[in-house]
Amino acid sequence: MHLPTIIMLALAINLVVGLYLFLLYQRKPKDRCFKLWSYSCGCFVLGSALVVLRPYPIPHFFSFFIADCLLLLAPVYVLAGLAKFSRFRYTPKRRRQALTMLALVMASFLLSYQHAGLLSILLALSIAVIFCYCAYLLQKSIITEPTFTRTLQGVFVLHALVMCVQATLIVVNWQQLNIHGLPETSIYTLLSHILLTTLTALLLPWLSFLKLERKLTLKSQRDGLTRLANREHFFDQLERYWQQYPSTPAVFMMIDIDFFKKVNDTFGHAVGDQAIVSVARLLSKQLRSNDIIGRIGGEEYAALLINLDEQTGFKVGQRLCQQVAEQLQYIAGAQVGLTISIGMVHLIPAQHDSIAAFKLADEALYASKKAGRNTVTLATFKTST
Structure with missing residues (x-):
């Protein structure tokens, strides 16, 4: 050549x-x-x-x-x-x-x-x-x-x-x-x-x-405001976890911003949006990188804390409430005094259905709201007789 x-x-x-x-x-x-x-x-x-x-x-x-x-x-x-x-x-x-x-x-x-x-x-x-x-x-x-x-x-x-x-x-x-x-x-x-x-x-x-x-x-999987997983992607990840880790315990949480409508009505939707973003950032910072978290509604979030026992999960929930109450008193210069309420359930995927876990955690969240908000309610699955 x-x-x-x-x-x-x-x-x-x-x-x-x-x-x-x-x-x-x-x-x-x-x-x-x-x-x-x-x-x-x-x-x-x-x-x-x-x-x-x-x-x-x-x-x-x-x-x-x-x-x-x-x-x-x-x-x-x-x-x-x-x-x-x-x-x-x-x-x-x-x-x-x-x-x-x-x-x-x-x-x-x-x-x-x-x-x-x-x-x-x-x-x-x-x-x-x-x-x-x-x-x-x-x-x-x-x-x-x-x-x-x-x-x-x-x-x-x-x-x-x-x-x-x-x-x-x-x-x-x-x-x-x-x-x-x-x-x-x-x-x-x-x-x-x-x-x-x-x-x-x-x-x-x-x-x-x-x-x-x-x-x-990633854009199709992320919430446009908070960059957390959107509802569809969150539940896709949940389903994947149930399939891949059937015997690994986890804690499922439903999280909601207290009196959010009042924040919007009093301070405007711009402050309300910033409140949603601020809570999302705090949750992401407080939870571990392998935990699954998403925004599933307007001011509502869901999280799956992986490989965690019930007692530790409850303490994490209490810490999240405390951190939001301490760190998010002011949003964009407005004294909004944000707090969150949490409903949670401890589960093992092989023993508990994901839809049932979601429903039970949601009921526990409602109980936290009735109990005065800024609190955590732990629900448990009913044992079959």
């Missing part, structure tokens, strides 16, 4: 993909990943173009050092784009560490660009490490579609392996390197590298489309 021909073909494909990604970014400026990935394609195109010029009388600083720096930046931009989808916290400290590491690698390129073989080894190993880290970030991605993420992870890992094989071939054939610092036997690894780079560029936009699909799914 003629190496310049292969590289020129890669230039054309990646140039088209890069332009496509940049056009996507122009249409969706909030998705900065498209811009970063278009930069990745651009770096690969420019770097490859400089590699093609190596047989010509131009300074090695450009055809080797600058070329390989651009080829290194191509996967770096892929990694930076993937960070936008990851749960990995990219703190300022980690950003400084990453930039320092990149600067050190480029400094090693500068020191070795007169030795084509050594430079090729450093580039191959650096790209391998970056693609391994890309696979790691994808493992922590917010995108949970298994077929796509595993496919892209496989491409990243395969790319890293190809780069390691190329570095090994350079070491083994150190005495027979060409002007590019590569042995003739590495033509297939180089071709694989080019094909995998192009495949990566083609697959990456799907991440953003999957992210949009995830956002639309």
